[in-house]
Every structure is written in structure tokens, then in C-alpha cells.
Amino acid sequence: MSQTSPSTTNASTIEAWNTVLFEKFSRYEHILIEGLGQHGEALFARFPPPRGAGVRVLDIGCGFGDSTVRLGSLVGGGEVVGVDCAQNFVDASSRRAAAAGADRVRFLRRDVQVDDLGGPYDAAYARFGTMFFDSPVAALRNIRRSLAPGGRLVMSVWRKRQDNPCFYIPQQVVEGFIETSDKATDQVTCGPGPFSMASADVLSDQLLAAGFEEPRLLRFDAPLCMGRTVDEAIAFASDIGPAGESLRLARTKAAHLEQEITAALREALRPLEREDGFWATSSTWLVAASVPVAR
Numbered sequence: 001m002s003q004t005s006p007s008t009t010n011a012s013t014i015e016a017w018n019t020v021l022f023e024k025f026s027r028y029e030h031i032l033i034e035g036l037g038q039h040g041e042a043l044f045a046r047f048p049p050p051r052g053a054g055v056r057v058l059d060i061g062c063g064f065g066d067s068t069v070r071l072g073s074l075v076g077g078g079e080v081v082g083v084d085c086a087q088n089f090v091d092a093s094s095r096r097a098a099a100a101g102a103d104r105v106r107f108l109r110r111d112v113q114v115d116d117l118g119g120p121y122d123a124a125y126a127r128f129g130t131m132f133f134d135s136p137v138a139a140l141r142n143i144r145r146s147l148a149p150g151g152r153l154v155m156s157v158w159r160k161r162q163d164n165p166c167f168y169i170p171q172q173v174v175e176g177f178i179e180t181s182d183k184a185t186d187q188v189t190c191g192p193g194p195f196s197m198a199s200a201d202v203l204s205d206q207l208l209a210a211g212f213e214e215p216r217l218l219r220f221d222a223p224l225c226m227g228r229t230v231d232e233a234i235a236f237a238s239d240i241g242p243a244g245e246s247l248r249l250a251r252t253k254a255a256h257l258e259q260e261i262t263a264a265l266r267e268a269l270r271p272l273e274r275e276d277g278f279w280a281t282s283s284t285w286l287v288a289a290s291v292p293v294a295r
């Protein structure tokens, strides 16, 4: 399928990322770039991109494009192409790259599961960009096809939610008030969700099924700042991650509970307070898998 063909695959997810989720992520851009950026830096340090003239690197689900610009600074004379299914993220990325004077990066709107990604690439990177596909194996297979033989997919994905209190504490609070049946089913959603690749067993099977070999997973933990003030941390906790998605989908039924939920979040976040803000652990798998040389 060409990149211009209309596709119903991931349609609801793409609409969500281009609208409600883009708006939400934009409100917390500074927190996300810092918090997710530390996992990206660990990823690039453990599994560095290839360098040199002619090297081509793909950045999958590039979001605001900061990881793409960073990769551009690491590949030497090469080129980095950032792809995202949401035009609003592609536009934001292009603005960031232009402001940074990053001339070795460019951005394309692509559904990574089905579109031609413009390979061959020597490596593909994804900082939290692979957990939202309708069909993860089909998407991983499409990524594999865009890589040259011997190329490598490198990605960070959230580990289990219990080890990510930055998202799990708010989720537990919110789920104390909202039933699954309260959530509207006619709304667009983020797709399978941030923890869909948390199982090392499932993820390594998915990578092998998609034609990659020798998957490696390294655990990386780091504190994540949820906000500098309690109000910022509460806003972040009620907007981003599973708690945010539940509250958004149950908005009509949960509206009268807003004050109670805010009070409960305030109480739950209190132990996370430090001098410089509200901090909780975030935990990821840093993943690398290779395309076989002979196929």
C-alpha cells in the first residue's frame, strides 16, 4: 500500500493521536521530553546508531521530533527520517528541526503498520513509538522490510505497569472511582496502549515472528518528574497514561466525581514530593533485534 492510500487500519488510533492525544501531549511536552528523553538517551548509549556519510536511520512514532533531531546529531553525515501517523506531530517535528537548524532530518506522515517507510534503512529507532499498532507483528514485519539485511531495530517500551508508579499510582486511584462500563465505547482511543509490549516473553516472540533475530532486552529504571508543583503533577496524572485515558473515556459519567478524584490524587501523590517536584520511578525495556543478513 502506498503512503497516500486511505487505510482503515489503525484509523481510530491515528485520529486519537492527531487530535485528543496530540492536544494532551502538547500540554505536557516539557515533562514528556525530559522524562522520555532520559530513556531515549539510555537507548542511544546502549545501542548507538551507525555513523557516517550515506547512513540512513528511521525514527518510528517520532512524536515531537526531539529524538529524531538527537539521532540526527549522532549519525554523522547520515540522514534520519522521522515518521508518525499523526500530521500534527509531523508538523510539530518539522518546526522543531527547523528551529534547531537540523538539516539531516526530515519527517513523513506514515502509518508504520501498512505504509511504505521509504527504506532501505541501516537502523530503525523507536522511543515509545511501537505500542499502539492494531497488529504489532504486522507493523514489526513492515519495519523489518524497511531495513537493510543486517540492519537493527532499537526501541524503548514500558515495562509492567506495577514497576511504573508514575502511571500506575494515578491508574489505581482513578480505577477506584470508574468502572469499565462507565467508559464510552464510541470514542477514539490510543490503541493497544503503553503497556502492550511490557511482557518480555510476548515481545521477543513478536520480534521473532516478524522476522527479526537475536532480540535483546535490557531493563532501565529512572525517576520521572510528574510536575514541579502539586497542581501540575495532578494535571499530568489525570491526563497522561491509563488514568488519563480512563478519565477521558468516562468523562460524562465521571464529571460529578472530579473533585473527589482530584483530592484522592493529591493524597496519593503526596509521598512522591521532593524539593524540586513530584517524582516516581519509570521503567522500560531497551530492546534491540537484528534483520538476518541472508534471507
Ligand SMILES: C[S@@+](CC[C@H](N)C(=O)[O-])C[C@H]1O[C@@H](n2cnc3c(N)ncnc32)[C@H](O)[C@@H]1O
Residues within 6 Å of the ligand: 010, 013, 017, 018, 032, 033, 036, 060, 061, 062, 063, 064, 067, 083, 084, 085, 086, 089, 110, 111, 112, 113, 126, 127, 128, 129, 130, 132, 133
Ligand atoms: C507515546 S508517543 C511517543 C512519541 C515520541 N517517540 C516520544 O518518545 O516522545 C507515540 C507516538 O507514536 C505515534 N504512532 C501511533 N501509532 C502509529 C502508527 N500506526 N504509525 C506511526 N506512528 C504511530 C503517535 O502518533 C505518537 O506520536
